[in-house]
Amino acid sequence: xxxxxxxxxxxxxxxxxxxxxxxxxxxxxxxxxxxxxxxxxxxxxxxxxxxxxxxxxxxxxxxxxxxxxxxxxxxxxxxxxxxxxxxxxxxxxxxxxxxxxxxxxxxxxxxxxxxxxxxxxxxxxxxxxxxxxxxxxxxxxxxxxxxxxxxxxxxxxxxxxxxxxxxxxxxxxxxxxxxxxxxxxxxxxxxxxxxxxxxxxxxxxxxxxxxxxxxxxxxxxxxxxxxxxxxxxxxxxxxxxxxxxxxxxxxxxxxxxxxxxxxxxxxxxxxxxxxxxxxxxxxxxxxxxxxxxxxxxxxxxxxxxxxxxxxxxxxxxxxxxxxxxxxxxxxxxxxxxxxxxxxxxxxxxxxxxxxxxxxxxx
Amino acid sequence: xxxxxxxxxxxxxxxxxxxxxxxxxxxxxxxxxxxxxxxxxxxxxxxxxxxxxxxxxxxxxxxxxxxxxxxxxxxxxxxxxxxxxxxxxxxxxxxxxxxxxxxxxxxxxxxxxxxxxxxxxxxxxxxxxxxxxxxxxxxxxxxxxxxxxxxxxxxxxxxxxxxxxxxxxxxxxxxxxxxxxxxxxxxxxxxxxxxxxxxxxxxxxxxxxxxxxxxxxxxxxxxxxxxxxxxxxxxxxxxxxxxxxxxxxxxxxxxxxxxxxxxxxxxxxxxxxxxxxxxxxxxxxxxxxxxxxxxxxxxxxxxxxxxxxxxxxxxxxxxxxxxxxxxxxxxxxxxxxxxxxxxxxxxxxxxxxxxxxxxxxxxxxxxxxxxxxxxxxxxxxxxxxxxxxxxxxxxxxxxxxxxxxxxxxxxxxxxxxxxxxxx
Numbered sequence: 001x002x003x004x005x006x007x008x009x010x011x012x013x014x015x016x017x018x019x020x021x022x023x024x025x026x027x028x029x030x031x032x033x034x035x036x037x038x039x040x041x042x043x044x045x046x047x048x049x050x051x052x053x054x055x056x057x058x059x060x061x062x063x064x065x066x067x068x069x070x071x072x073x074x075x076x077x078x079x080x081x082x083x084x085x086x087x088x089x090x091x092x093x094x095x096x097x098x099x100x101x102x103x104x105x106x107x108x109x110x111x112x113x114x115x116x117x118x119x120x121x122x123x124x125x126x127x128x129x130x131x132x133x134x135x136x137x138x139x140x141x142x143x144x145x146x147x148x149x150x151x152x153x154x155x156x157x158x159x160x161x162x163x164x165x166x167x168x169x170x171x172x173x174x175x176x177x178x179x180x181x182x183x184x185x186x187x188x189x190x191x192x193x194x195x196x197x198x199x200x201x202x203x204x205x206x207x208x209x210x211x212x213x214x215x216x217x218x219x220x221x222x223x224x225x226x227x228x229x230x231x232x233x234x235x236x237x238x239x240x241x242x243x244x245x246x247x248x249x250x251x252x253x254x255x256x257x258x259x260x261x262x263x264x265x266x267x268x269x270x271x272x273x274x275x276x277x278x279x280x281x282x283x284x285x286x287x288x289x290x291x292x293x294x295x296x297x298x299x300x301x302x303x304x305x306x307x308x309x310x311x312x313x314x315x316x317x318x319x320x321x322x323x324x325x326x327x328x329x330x331x332x333x334x335x336x337x338x339x340x341x342x343x344x345x346x347x348x349x350x351x352x353x354x355x356x357x358x359x360x361x362x
Numbered sequence: 363x364x365x366x367x368x369x370x371x372x373x374x375x376x377x378x379x380x381x382x383x384x385x386x387x388x389x390x391x392x393x394x395x396x397x398x399x400x401x402x403x404x405x406x407x408x409x410x411x412x413x414x415x416x417x418x419x420x421x422x423x424x425x426x427x428x429x430x431x432x433x434x435x436x437x438x439x440x441x442x443x444x445x446x447x448x449x450x451x452x453x454x455x456x457x458x459x460x461x462x463x464x465x466x467x468x469x470x471x472x473x474x475x476x477x478x479x480x481x482x483x484x485x486x487x488x489x490x491x492x493x494x495x496x497x498x499x500x501x502x503x504x505x506x507x508x509x510x511x512x513x514x515x516x517x518x519x520x521x522x523x524x525x526x527x528x529x530x531x532x533x534x535x536x537x538x539x540x541x542x543x544x545x546x547x548x549x550x551x552x553x554x555x556x557x558x559x560x561x562x563x564x565x566x567x568x569x570x571x572x573x574x575x576x577x578x579x580x581x582x583x584x585x586x587x588x589x590x591x592x593x594x595x596x597x598x599x600x601x602x603x604x605x606x607x608x609x610x611x612x613x614x615x616x617x618x619x620x621x622x623x624x625x626x627x628x629x630x631x632x633x634x635x636x637x638x639x640x641x642x643x644x645x646x647x648x649x650x651x652x653x654x655x656x657x658x659x660x661x662x663x664x665x666x667x668x669x670x671x672x673x674x675x676x677x678x679x680x681x682x683x684x685x686x687x688x689x690x691x692x693x694x695x696x697x698x699x700x701x702x703x704x705x706x707x708x709x710x711x712x713x714x715x716x717x718x719x720x721x722x723x724x725x726x727x728x729x730x731x732x733x734x735x736x737x738x739x740x741x742x743x744x745x746x747x748x749x750x751x752x753x754x755x756x757x758x759x760x761x762x763x764x765x766x767x768x769x770x771x772x773x774x775x776x777x778x779x780x781x782x783x784x785x
Contacts, residue, residue, distance in 0.1 A: 064747040089750070092471035092489060164626070169733075200557075214650055215733055229627050343486055350749055351482040357741075358560040360733040 023052040024078040024279055030057030031220075032243060036299035037081070039317070041287040048286070051279065062086060066095045066269055075271045078280045084263040085349075087127035088342055096126035096267040097277070104281055106289040108308035117290070117306045121263055123342050128266045128288050129305035131296065134259035134328035134337070135173050138226055138241040139233035141251045152258035153181035155233065156209055166222045166234030169215035171356035172345060173235065173260050176338060178205035180258060186336075190344050199352055203359050215360070226252050238328050242301035246319060246326075256333040262340045263305065303329035414763070421756035424534040427526065430473045431460035435530040443524045443548055453523075454506040462500060465492045479751050480536070480545075481525045487516040524548040537757035561758065564738040565765070571652060571737070572720040578660045579667040579716050580709060587671035587708070591678075609665050617726045620658040624649035624730070650732030658730045659720055666719060667712035674708030710782045714773065718766055738762060 026042070028034045034055055042053045056077065058065060063086050069075050082090065090096035099105070101122060105114035115122065121129045139149055144161055154161055155177065167174050179189050179198065182205045192198035206213075214231060216222055222236035223244045241254045266288065268280045286292065293304035294312035301323060304310060313324050324330055328337075374383040428435045433456035441449045464470040474488025494513045503509060510517035528548045529536065536546040543559040544551050553559075586605065590598050608616060623629045626645040634640040648654060678701060686696040724739040731737075738758060745755035773779065 061747045063750060067750065089475070092475055092485070094468040094472060203557075217728065228625065230625050346489075347478065347483045347486045350479055350751070353749070354558045354560075357744075358558050361560050361563060361736075 022050060023054060024276070024283065025054045025056055025076060026079045026081070026283075027056045027058050027062060027077050028081040029059045032239070032300055036296050037287075039299050040296040041283075041292055044292075045283060045286050049282075051283075063089055063093075063095075066090060067093065069269070070095055070271060073271075075269045077269055078272065078276055079283055080267050080269060081130070081264065082127075082267055084123050084127060084129070084265065085340070085342055085345060087265065087267050088124045088346055090267055090269075091124045091126035092346075095270060097270045098125040099128060099268065099281075099284070101128070104285065106285055108290050108306065110308070112308065114288075114306075117308050119307060121305050123263065126267050127263075128284060129263045130265040130288060130293065131302035132261055132263060132305055132329050133302045134238045134256075134261050135168070135235055136238050136241070136255055136257075136259040136328075137233055137235050138222065138244065138252050138254040140226060140229060140231075141253050143229070143232045148253065149233065149255060150257065152177055152255065154255075155235075156181045156205065158209060158212060161232050162212075163232035164212055164214055164225075164230065165209065166214045166216050166225050166231050166236075168235060169217045169360070171352045172340070172349070174206060175199070175202035175352065175356070176260065177258060178202040181205065186338070189338075190341050193344070193348070193352070199355060203355065206359075226250065238326075239301045242326050246316075246321065256328070257336050258338055259328055259333070259336075260338045260340055261328065264302075265305065297323050297327065301326040303327040417756045417759055420753060421537050421760045422533050422535065423753070424529065424536070425532045426473055426476050427530045428532050430464050430469045431457060431526075433457075434460050434526070438523070438527045438530065441523070441527065443520070443527055446520065448507070448518065448520055449523055451505050451507050454510055454517075455504065457510070458495070458498065458504070458506040459500060461491070461495045462498065465496050470495075475750070477525060477529060479540075479749075479754070480529055481521065483516065484522065484525070487514055487522065490514055491517070537753040538761075540754050541757040541761055561738070561741065564736070564741055565761070568721055568737040568739070569765070571656065571735070572717050574656055575659050575663060575720045576667075576713050576717045578656065579664055580713065582660065583664055583667035583671060583712065584705075584709070587668045587675055590668070590672045591675035592680075605665055605668050608661070613662065613725065614729075616662055617658055617729045620654070620661070620730055621649060624654055624657065649730055650735070652731070652735040654730040654732065655727045655735035658726050659723060662726060663716045663719055666715045670711035670715065671705065671708035674711070675705050678704045706777075707781050710773075710777055714770070714782065717769075721762065721766060 026037075028037055034057060038055070042055075045051065046053055059081050062080050062082050066075075066077070066080065069077070080096075087096060091098070101114040101118060105128060107113050108117045118129055121132070123129075137149075137152060137155060139154070139161075141148065143163060147160065149157075149161060155165055155167070175193060176189050179192055179202050180186065182201060184192050184198075193202065214221075214225060214234075216225075216234070216236070219237055219240055222231070222234040223240045225231045225234060226244060227248070227250050238254070238259065241252065244250045244252050245254065266284055268277065268284065272280065288306075290306055290308045291312065293306050294309040294314070296302070297304055297309075297313045298315065298317045304313065310324075310327075310329065313327065315321060316323055325332065328334065371379040371381065374380045376383070434453060437453040437456040438449065441453060461470060464473065470488045470492050471485075474485045477488075478485035491510070491513050498509070516522055525548070528546060534546065535551075539546050539551050540554075541561055543554045543562050545554050586601070590601055590605070592598075593601065621628075625631070626647065626649075628649075630648065631640065631645045635642050635645065640646060648657070682700050682704070683696050686700045687693070691699065721737075722739050723737060724743055727736045728740050728743075731740075739762075742755050742758045742762075745751045745758070770779075
């Protein structure tokens with residue numbers, strides 16, 4: 001309801017061409033994710049400051065759009081939610097401003113400076129992480145027989161788990177899993193992937209299941225395919241699986257094995273007027289403090305990026321279940337994990353994705 | 363008075379020569395007409411011609427290298443890359459000067475991403491070097507060759523310098539070469555390695571599948587258009603609504619509906635299994651492949667075929683058919699020799715519409731096409747929004763534009779564009 005009102009307000013405002021000093025446009029992914037931010041960040045912030053927040057669900061094209069806005073010299077966004085890899089690219093292109101965590105972000109309640117609280121999750125000078133999410137695998141409990149899969153290599157095991165599976169239509173994550181299941185040690189995956197032979201090896205492994213894969217490009221695809229019984233198992237984001245399993249009660253279960261951690265967070269575009277920039281920074285300071293990050297976990301099963309937020313994670317706002325065991329960062333879930341290698345993919349993305357897409361088209 | 367009228371020019375009522383007066387009136391009329399279409403003209407110019415021009419320019423534009431590191435580009439001119447030796451200190455010194463300026467303006471990482479399209483690894487090379495270079499003092503530090511190689515051994519790799527030298531030109535054919543599965547190397551144009559070739563294949567696939575979609579639209583649309591033109595008005599109106607109904611439904615809804623229909627646990631498979639025509643274990647795979655794309659796109663583009671056909675068929679007199687039959691023609695001959703030739707302009711118009719629309723289709727192949735049913739436009743979208751290689755996207759778009767214009771020209775030569783009627 002609130003969202004609709006805000007959207008209506010946006011339409012009315014832009015029609016009238018009025019740019020009130022008291023509003024800001026925040027860009028995010030839409031759906032349940034934007035809703036969790038609305039509850040945890042936007043509503044309390046608006047209540048405190050009187051600033052109207054306009055939501056724009058354009059994060060998927062954020063980099064391209066920010067680049068176009070920058071070329072046109074008219075930045076209409078104030079704060080943008082992007083994944084870490086995109087934040088690095090925006091920072092590289094000079095499209096996001098650098099933020100000093102210790103002076104421009106709130107310290108933890110016990111006084112730990114933000115740079116230590118976020119720790120190594122601060123992967124770019126322009127990026128303030130918000131959540132840790134993971135890409136992992138969900139499966140239909142009624143289609144896997146008596147031996148439900150326990151590790152990631154079930155994806156490649158057509159004998160034990162025949163049927164279609166869904167994987168994301170890009171190289172990232174898939175090639176890592178392929179190498180892991182082809183016998184490469186976890187800490188050697190990226191050094192193997194740097195070589196031509198390693199890339200060929202990963203594609204050869206994927207080739208063994210190519211005919212049985214449905215390739216997805218939207219996060220909602222795999223949950224839908226699982227719910228329809230169209231696939232046996234498929235990769236997607238852990239929050240989507242939480243929603244299928246706990247909120248929609250589908251016969252689906254999930255694996256945490258070899259989940260690939262990734263980060264999502266805020267950037268502020270460069271080229272804002274000083275006044276808008278100050279407001280964006282003020283919002284960021286508020287929205288990334290310890291309590292706010294912990295609050296978001298009430299609405300969606302993604303782990304807060306601050307170490308100090310983890311103990312504050314409570315129960316789901318509607319279902320009343322404890323959220324901590326559903327966090328990808330929960331020690332029980334994080335026994336075997338992978339951290340998306342940002343530096344590697346910044347370099348190799350064009351090359352490996354080119355090969356991957358050519359392989360797909362064959 | 364009669365003398366004047368006979369010898370001098372004809373005068374208008376106000377005494378000016380009629381010719382002049384007429385010209386003025388016409389000019390006024392023309393200006394008024396021009397003013398009336400001015401908004402449209404401006405709109406087309408600003409929203410259509412100008413962006414297309416920009417796209418054409420972007421596909422060859424490559425100022426970034428010579429603007430970010432101008433001194434280096436200048437110094438590299440005298441370096442002979444074929445000797446197999448690294449550039450000398452003058453190049454590195456010039457590069458240091460350029461980089462200090464570039465790092466200050468944060469342009470070095472932009473250049474890094476640009477060159478990373480050509481050689482993997484350059485992106486992090488520039489990003490990692492930035493911080494160290496920021497601390498240098500150009501006056502006292504040096505020689506820079508060792509300093510650079512200290513910061514990152516990539517600067518001691520001759521291939522990196524050859525790449526920079528090759529792509530220093532401010533107008534480059536590189537993107538066009540990439541668009542046809544080739545690449546610009548220090549030794550000139552060369553083919554892409556085999557495992558990266560995809561674009562030619564996609565261009566061919568886009569053309570073939572668009573032709574198939576056009577063909578199935580003709581086959582399915584022709585009888586419907588004929589019925590529309592020949593049924594009594596009341597029935598024809600109802601049929602017309604059925605044809606137009608999909609038009610009023612969102613494209614995404616229609617495409618998603620096909621997903622529900624065609625998937626393995628979908629409506630069609632369920633019905634076939636229930637009828638016993640298909641074994642439950644071997645349900646048909648009719649989506650996420652070329653078949654899915656063809657079915658969904660034929661459905662979506664069908665009205666664009668039916669409507670022009672219908673408006674042409676409406677103008678064909680039924681008396682011609684009767685005349686043919688009364689002269690002894692069979693039904694088939696009457697149709698094939700008399701009716702069909704008259705309906706060709708409609709087929710032509712519909713075919714051009716459907717073909718050109720489908721060649722640029724993006725969202726439907728993305729949703730139902732899987733891996734084998736995607737078009738070149740999906741690749742363009744990928745380079746616009748994911749890889750951010752806008753130069754390559756522009757080159758692909760330009761080629762697509764040229765191909766469409768070329769086909770249009772062929773059509774004009776073979777069928778004749780005067781032979782196309784929208785009604």
